[in-house]
Amino acid sequence: MRRLPLLKLFILFFLCVTVLYIYSASNRSKNNTEIVKSGHIVDSNQEKPFIDRIVISFVVCDSRFNESLNVIKSVLLFTKTPVYFVIFTDNKLRSQFNETLHKWKAMFDNQLDFELQRIKFPEAHEEDWMNLFSKCAAQRLFIPKLLPHIDSMIYVDTDTLFLGPADDLWKTFKKLNNSQISAMTLEDDNPNVSWYPRFAKHPFYGKYGLNSGVMLMNLTRMRDFGWVDYVTPIMLKWKLYIPWGDQDIINIIFHYHERAVYIMSCRYNYRSDQCMYGDACADATEHGVFVLHGSRKAFHNHKQPAFEAIYRAVDEYEVGTDPMKILENIDKYLMDAPQSHCGNLKDAFLKIPLQTLIKKHSRPDR
């Protein structure tokens, strides 16, 4: 009977030592290893982590300033890894971005940084380029040459919202094989609703075409590929037949270079097409929508209440305030929204935000 307390004491002592050791080891690795910030446990002896910062880029002219700020907000809400934004914009919006992003940068310490780039098209066809599809959107085709200092980035349209940590999407870069320079999702995989096979008058990728709203670009590889040299001849040849502008040019290039693009799951570029006729993206239903894309004005035009509900929650969220508020609001606005096919998949929209925020907040280091 007298031995038991001693044994207990010994076990307790041993546990204390172990806990202290683990704590100090994690403390040491925290100092230098950025991946720990993103919520992944790493051995402090491991080599340099794959992700030390995430680069995200978009192009915006004229309007859509608020919408594009919401892209940044959504990234900050769910991502812990440092994020570097490269924003291509006109003179009018540049000072507005500068002001807002300086404010946010100060609030987020080392987590947020950015650079603002001017819109630059080749002089020879500047007018054509500027007005292809929406104003200045074609800028993205020239990015490999315009950012020689950047290896890789995630390009997004301004009408997108992240619902989970950008790290998860960035990890897709690891899946690219040697001939792949970019990763994208398909426009659709249903011949009955897909735009390209029914209406396109130009070549496009595969059977259904690509949607370029979320595009992982390994710029190093795109430069080696000679990407920018392809775009002007294609534009000149097809400019009367490409209603979606830069997206169509991307489709034409990958039509002739199928091996150069990696196809991602539809959950990384989830549009109303994926739900408005019923569930057309099983992966999102199972694992959650990761990036929401309000293409064809789905965030604003009152045709997709579920998309509008999520957009509204992000739009109303004030940077720096309690992120849990956004969960409540997404849930509430989805509940209040008129019934719709997309709204029926409510759980798919909430799944990743729920997982991410609960994980983020149950961690003692934040």
Ligand SMILES: *[C@@H]1O[C@H](CO)[C@@H](O)[C@H](O)[C@H]1NC(C)=O
């Ligand atoms: C953990 O790190 C902080 C500063 O980074 C330091 O002040 C503290 O002493 C460390 N604790 C342990 C147990 O190593």
Ligand SMILES: *[C@@H]1O[C@H](CO)[C@@H](O)[C@H](O)[C@H]1NC(C)=O
């Ligand atoms: C920990 O981080 C601080 C600040 O970044 C740095 O000055 C210090 O040298 C680091 N210590 C170790 C052991 O890496």
Ligand SMILES: *[C@@H]1O[C@H](CO)[C@@H](O)[C@H](O)[C@H]1NC(C)=O
């Ligand atoms: C953009 O957001 C600001 C501040 O939230 C608001 O005052 C303004 O009306 C918004 N502009 C548009 C076009 O929605």
Ligand SMILES: *[C@@H]1O[C@H](CO)[C@@H](O)[C@H](O)[C@H]1NC(C)=O
């Ligand atoms: C951006 O804002 C910062 C701080 O407010 C200021 O120092 C800087 O000159 C501004 N840059 C531009 C290009 O307006």
Ligand SMILES: *[C@@H]1O[C@H](CO)[C@@H](O)[C@H](O)[C@H]1NC(C)=O
């Ligand atoms: C992009 O490709 C280059 C050249 O193959 C490679 O060194 C680099 O690691 C790639 N970047 C990413 C983020 O995978």
Ligand SMILES: *[C@@H]1O[C@H](CO)[C@@H](O)[C@H](O)[C@H]1NC(C)=O
């Ligand atoms: C496409 O339409 C045809 C004819 O209406 C139908 O039989 C088929 O199931 C549809 N395919 C898909 C994938 O919805």
Ligand SMILES: *[C@@H]1O[C@H](CO)[C@@H](O)[C@H](O)[C@H]1NC(C)=O
């Ligand atoms: C990369 O994957 C694509 C698609 O599976 C394939 O067509 C291509 O041949 C692969 N490239 C290499 C170098 O293995």
